[in-house]
Amino acid sequence: MAMLTEEGEAFTELVLEVFRLNGLALEAGERLAGPLGLSSARWQVLGVVDHAPAPVANVARLMGLSRQGVQQTADALERDGFIEYLENPHHRRAKLISMTAKGREALRRVEGRQAIWANRLGAGMNARQLRAAVNGLREARQLLEKDASGSDEA
Numbered sequence: 553m554a555m556l557t558e559e560g561e562a563f564t565e566l567v568l569e570v571f572r573l574n575g576l577a578l579e580a581g582e583r584l585a586g587p588l589g590l591s592s593a594r595w596q597v598l599g600v601v602d603h604a605p606a607p608v609a610n611v612a613r614l615m616g617l618s619r620q621g622v623q624q625t626a627d628a629l630e631r632d633g634f635i636e637y638l639e640n641p642h643h644r645r646a647k648l649i650s651m652t653a654k655g656r657e658a659l660r661r662v663e664g665r666q667a668i669w670a671n672r673l674g675a676g677m678n679a680r681q682l683r684a685a686v687n688g689l690r691e692a693r694q695l696l697e698k699d700a701s702g703s704d705e706a
Contacts (some may be wrong), residue, residue: 566692584665588658593625598651598659605638634658670675
């Protein structure tokens, strides 16, 4: 059986901490977005299409989620009037997700709630520590992406 190196143990601890953090962040997202008729997943989709309409597959790829999961979320958003599907000039079957005025208003309101929340929690650490954590997580994500692509198989 392979033994963990010091680096392997530290990486494992990082991944476990990210799992815990993700669960807590999703719970916080539900509390922030719920009063506006959104969930964390709905909020994420709206955040992506806020910049420009996009097909489900592109949203899923950008968010690191399954296309099917994003499709279900987008369908729910459409049913509730937060998004609409538009014809895609580049693909006959892959419609574009486009935000409605109702979706844009809900997104702006949840962004305001998130800013207050982030400022309150961010005050518990200094910006340098937070940026170092972001950089470390970004490097870990990039390693995982490289590993998933099979370019550096074990």
